[in-house]
Amino acid sequence: MGSYSTSEVLNAAAVGVHHPALRLNELDLKGSMSVEELPTTSGLENGHQAPFVIGVAGGASSGKSTVCKMIIDQLCDQRVVVVTQESFYYGLSDEEMVHVHDYNFDHPDAFDTDLLLSCMEKLKHGKAVDIPSYDFKTHKSVSCARKVNPSDVIILEGILLFHDSRVRDLMNMKIFVDTDADVRLTRRIRRDTIEKGRDIIAVLDQYSKFVKTAFEDFILPTKKYADIIIPRGADNSVAIDLIVQHIRTKLGQNDLCKIHPNLYVIQTTYQIRGMHTIIRDAATTTHDFIFYADRLIRLVVEHGLGHLPFREKQVITPTGSVYTGVDFSKSLCGISVIRSGESMENALRACCKGIKIGKILIHREGDDGKQLIYHNLPKDIAKRHVLLLDPILGTGNSAVQAISLLLEKRVQEANIIFLNLISAPQGVHVVSKRFPRVKIVTSEIELGLNDDFRVIPGMGEFGDRYFGTDDYQSSTPFFADDKNRVGLL
Numbered sequence: 001m002g003s004y005s006t007s008e009v010l011n012a013a014a015v016g017v018h019h020p021a022l023r024l025n026e027l028d029l030k031g032s033m034s035v036e037e038l039p040t041t042s043g044l045e046n047g048h049q050a051p052f053v054i055g056v057a058g059g060a061s062s063g064k065s066t067v068c069k070m071i072i073d074q075l076c077d078q079r080v081v082v083v084t085q086e087s088f089y090y091g092l093s094d095e096e097m098v099h100v101h102d103y104n105f106d107h108p109d110a111f112d113t114d115l116l117l118s119c120m121e122k123l124k125h126g127k128a129v130d131i132p133s134y135d136f137k138t139h140k141s142v143s144c145a146r147k148v149n150p151s152d153v154i155i156l157e158g159i160l161l162f163h164d165s166r167v168r169d170l171m172n173m174k175i176f177v178d179t180d181a182d183v184r185l186t187r188r189i190r191r192d193t194i195e196k197g198r199d200i201i202a203v204l205d206q207y208s209k210f211v212k213t214a215f216e217d218f219i220l221p222t223k224k225y226a227d228i229i230i231p232r233g234a235d236n237s238v239a240i241d242l243i244v245q246h247i248r249t250k251l252g253q254n255d256l257c258k259i260h261p262n263l264y265v266i267q268t269t270y271q272i273r274g275m276h277t278i279i280r281d282a283a284t285t286t287h288d289f290i291f292y293a294d295r296l297i298r299l300v301v302e303h304g305l306g307h308l309p310f311r312e313k314q315v316i317t318p319t320g321s322v323y324t325g326v327d328f329s330k331s332l333c334g335i336s337v338i339r340s341g342e343s344m345e346n347a348l349r350a351c352c353k354g355i356k357i358g359k360i361l362i363h364r365e366g367d368d369g370k371q372l373i374y375h376n377l378p379k380d381i382a383k384r385h386v387l388l389l390d391p392i393l394g395t396g397n398s399a400v401q402a403i404s405l406l407l408e409k410r411v412q413e414a415n416i417i418f419l420n421l422i423s424a425p426q427g428v429h430v431v432s433k434r435f436p437r438v439k440i441v442t443s444e445i446e447l448g449l450n451d452d453f454r455v456i457p458g459m460g461e462f463g464d465r466y467f468g469t470d471d472y473q474s475s476t477p478f479f480a481d482d483k484n485r486v487g488l489l
C-alpha cells in the first residue's frame, strides 16, 4: 500500500487508527487567535438543511480556538461558524464573586448545557440564535449577545464538549486537541497574566486546585469519543489540512452525506465523470461498458476497503530501515447480489487476493415485494467483515433483503459495507434508516427514481449491459465494438 487518500486517512482516524499523517509536521503559529471576532455566516432559513457539526475538545490552552481559527481561515468560506462552550458559562452570583478563587470553572456544572443544547437545536433547524458573550474579567455574561446565523458547518469548541452525551450526539465529527500538560500550563500562564491581567500566583493556584484535576477527571476521559486526535494542536498542519479537505468535501458534496453519515461518495474527478459518461451512454458497446465499469468498480472497492479496521505494523525495508505502516483486516468476504452484483466480483478479487465470495439471489415475485430464494454464504460469515456488492442502489428493497439475511446470519451491522456504483437518494434513505451502521460506499448519487422505480438518469439494466445480454447492444451495428465506435448517425 503506497499512498493514502485524504478520506482513507480520515477513515482510518475514524475507526481509531493512528495514521502517521496525524503525527507530522511542525509549524510555528503566532498572532491574534480570537474566535469571537470571526464573522457570523450566511443564513439558510429558507430551504434549510441540517448543518455538519464538528466538535473540538481538549484541555484548556491546548490550542482549540487556534485550531478552529486555522480551519476557518483555510476554508475561506462564509458558511462556517464557531460556537464556543465558554459562552455558556453560568454567571457568578455576588456571593460567588467574593470567593471567586474557590470557584471551579473547569467542572461540567459550571456550564449551562441546557442553554447550549437549545441554541444548537435552533441552529440545526435553520433559526438564528443569540449566543451569550462571556466576560472573563467579571465572570458574567455581558449584555451584547452575539447573533449567529444558521450555517452549513458549525464548529463547537470547548474543554468539556464531549462530556455530555446529548452534546456529543449533535456532532458529525469529533476532534480532540492533544497538547502536553507543560505546554498547556505555559500558555495558560502567559494568556491569563498578559491577556486577562491576572496575578501569576492566582493562576498557578487555580491550575493546581481545579484545572489539572478537572483535566484528568473530566476532559481526558472524553478523548476516547474523538474521531480524530490532533497531537500538538495548531502545530500539526497536516492534520488540519486533512480536516479542512474533509469539510470541503462535505460542503461541496450532495447533502445526503450530511443527513446520512454512513454514506460515502467517492471524491469525483474528471476521470471518474468521464467513465460515468461512457457507461451511462446507451450507445456504449458491451466491451467499453465492461472496461469502464470495471475501472469504476475497482475505485469503489478500494474506497470500501479503506473502511476496514487497520492495525499499526512495522516492517524492515531492504535498506534496513523501519517503516511504520498498517496491517489491514483479513477476515472479510464479498457477497454479491445476483446477477449484477457478480459483475463486481472480479474487481474485488483483484484487490483482495483469495477473498471468499458468497452470493444472494433475490427473486421478484408479483407486486408484493421480493422473496429471497437462494443464498450461498461462507459458514463463518458472522466473524467476517462483509463487502456487499450490487452496482445499483435503487429503491433499497433488495439491499434491505440482503442485509436482513446477513444480520440473520449474525453478521455485525457495523461490519457490513455496501458497495455500489450509483445510489438513488430513496435507496440511501431506506437502507440508512433501517441499518444506520451499515456503510454505503458509492461513486455517484442519482437524481431519483422514475414511475417504474428505475434509477434516473441511471445506466439501464446493469447485469444485461455488463454480461452482454441486452437486446439493444446486439442489434446495433454501429456499436459492435470500440474500434467501430462512430456514434449515432
Ligand SMILES: Nc1ncnc2c1ncn2[C@@H]1O[C@H](COP(=O)(O)OP(=O)(O)O)[C@@H](O)[C@H]1O
Pocket: 028, 029, 030, 031, 033, 058, 059, 060, 061, 062, 063, 064, 065, 066, 067, 187, 188, 191, 232, 233, 234, 235
Ligand atoms: N501552536 C501554537 N504555538 C504557539 N502558541 C500557541 C499555539 N497554539 C495556541 N497558542 C497560544 O496559546 C494560547 C492558548 O491557545 P488557544 O487556542 O486559545 O487554546 P484553547 O482555546 O484550547 O484554550 C493562546 O494565547 C494562543 O495564542
Ligand SMILES: Nc1ccn([C@@H]2O[C@H](COP(=O)(O)O)[C@@H](O)[C@H]2O)c(=O)n1
Pocket: 059, 060, 061, 062, 064, 065, 086, 089, 105, 106, 135, 136, 137, 139, 158, 159, 211
Ligand atoms: N471566568 C473564567 C472562566 C473560565 N476560566 C478558565 O478558562 C478555561 C477554559 O477556556 P479555554 O479557552 O482555555 O478552553 C478553563 O480552564 C477555566 O479554568 C477562567 O479562568 N475564568
Ligand SMILES: [Mg+2]
Pocket: 064, 065, 066
Ligand atoms: Mg479557547
